[in-house]
Amino acid sequence: EDQVTQSPEALRLQEGESSSLNCSYTVSGLRGLFWYRQDPGKGPEFLFTLYSAGEEKEKERLKATLTKKESFLHITAPKPEDSATYLCAVHIGRNSGGYQKVTFGTGTKLQVIP
Amino acid sequence: SQTIHQWPATLVQPVGSPLSLECTVEGTSNPNLYWYRQAAGRGLQLLFYSVGIGQISSEVPQNLSASRPQDRQFILSSKKLLLSDSGFYLCAWSVLETVGAAFFGQGTRLTVV
Known part of the structure; x- marks a missing residue:
């Protein structure tokens, strides 16, 4: 069964303390991996798309990387406004019925303390 | 620029009542449209x-249905709500080539009582 697992479930950092969030997947035929940020009570906000192992994307203090089994979201010198839940999702193409299969992880809740 | 509107933001409904959540997208044509639930x-x-008007796919059997009467309008419905239908419902759109890179609405918090 296709699975997406994010770790840790929650992470508390001091402002300026860099760290990484993990998204591991066991799927066949990965078509893309996506990172989102979600603030409480809001819809997810799209951050990055990664398509192949070795690919990297950056946006401000965030950098996403991809290997054949997992992706990391590196947060460099985080600020309190980076506090949010970070979700990853994988796209594994279509099933036999033509249905697009995108599976989300349960997220990592990040809290950055001033 | 593209925008997505989803309403209402919160909803409290009794068990057995009908449901209609609406989502509209502006600034793009022929988008893929999605309804998600987050527990x-x-x-x-x-x-x-949905990839087009009247074209709806669902892999999860449930008490809900969806319709796409216009290119940029997506509606989630139920004839009779169950307690288990409570949750955070999100509408999203994407372009075909980037189906996993979706843009989400602000969500509807549905509580069935």
Whole structure:
């Protein structure tokens, strides 16, 4: 069964303390991996798309990387406004019925303390 | 620029009552449209997916249905709500080539009482 697992479930950092969030997947035929940020009570906000192992994307203090089994979201010198839940999702193409299969992880809740 | 509107933001409905949530997208044509449900502690669950007017796909059997009467309008409905239908419902759109890179609405918090 296709699975997406994010770790840790929650992470508390001091402002300026860099760290990484993990998204591991066991799927066949990965078509893309996506990172989102979600603030409480809001819809997810799209951050990055990664398509192949070795690919990297950056946006401000965030950098996403991809290997054949997992992706990391590196947060460099985080600020309190980076506090949010970070979700990853994988796209594994279509099933036999033509249905697009995108599976989300349960997220990592990040809290950055001033 | 593209925008997505989803309403209402919150909704409290009694068991057995009907449901209609509406979502509209502006600034793009022929988008893929999605309805997701997010339960506490669980990942987003894709409920319905549409590639065009009148074309709805669903892999999850449930008490809900979806319709796409216009290119940029997506509606989630139920004839009789169950307690288990409570949750955070999200509408999203994407372009075909980047189906996993979706842009989400602000969500509807549905509580069935």
